[in-house]
Amino acid sequence: MNAIKPSASYITETSWFQPNYIVDFKYHIHSLISTGGFGQVYWASDNYTGQFVAIKVEKKDAKYQLLKFEAETLSKLNKISYKRHGKGKKFDCIKLINYFETKNFNFMVMPLCGPNFYEIRKAMIEEKFSITTTLWVMKNMISCLEGLHNYGWIHRDVKPANFCIDLYNTNDCRRKMYLVDFGLAKKFRKSDGSMIPKKDYSNFKGTVRYTSINSHRRRDLGRIDDLWSVYFICVENLIGSLPWRNIADKEEIGYMKKECNLLELNYGSTGPPNSFKVLYEQLRSTGFYNEPKYGELYDAIENEMRDFGYYSHGKLLDWEECGIINLILFQKGISN
Known part of the structure; x- marks a missing residue:
């Protein structure tokens, strides 16, 4: 599975x-690399240090x-990370470099990711x-979230x-995953370590395709909802799509998430x-106040990765087989 789509x-x-x-007398804009409901993201460089950065921009008159x-x-997450440096599980939280505002825009500066x-x-x-x-991505996404959850x-x-x-294009770097976009993030622990009580009602949170059933039910979200x-x-x-891929109605998607057993989809001969x-x-089986059993998940994933030959000599991930990262960067106008 190493074929690439024609460039677009x-x-x-x-x-x-x-x-x-x-921007701000120091950040040299190179190109627009991402857009969305949040605003726009630019590739730029710091004129003083030469560091490549991503600048997330939001209009002052944005509705949200x-x-x-x-x-x-x-x-706050960066400060927790600094205090806990060398203690426990490391969380590769993206760093905040700068935040500033002008008359018409808000700007947030971060290191540039792939x-x-x-x-x-x-x-x-x-x-x-x-x-x-798929299993590698699963393991690393869970690891990122466990790190965030450990920060409360x-x-x-x-x-x-x-x-x-x-x-950056080395095996160590290209196998490093970062969790980004904390616009909806929330503390679930108090400073004394106790959990913040569950609310009776919460507005819908997340992206419709991926958010949990609890969000559709307007329930307060916890760690298990991230999973x-x-x-x-x-x-x-693994399959290429979800059953509700072409459904627009939020409530219908919530109903499908409740009724569809995704384990019964077509996974081929291996199931x-x-x-x-x-x-x-x-x-x-995990409730709002319960901690997910991350170790159990890692064990299951590791065993399966071993069974499928991931740890055999020279085994490549899909994007390493076909040079897809450099292609995407080229299409965005990013040279590293």
């Missing part, structure tokens, strides 16, 4: 800032302004991954576009991976 233009939206524009909250959240996993999967000709790559936070918008591969999203992502990664079954059983 990534960005159709009009850029707010043109190449060579200087989340960038300042996201910057504050990242700052492509996200939505872009990588969509660039594959069949829009899906092999079993070994949940993400609440887990989706492929919010996990990125490293920018529900991983489950949906993993099924999509669904055992890791999916182990995760699904946890999803069904």
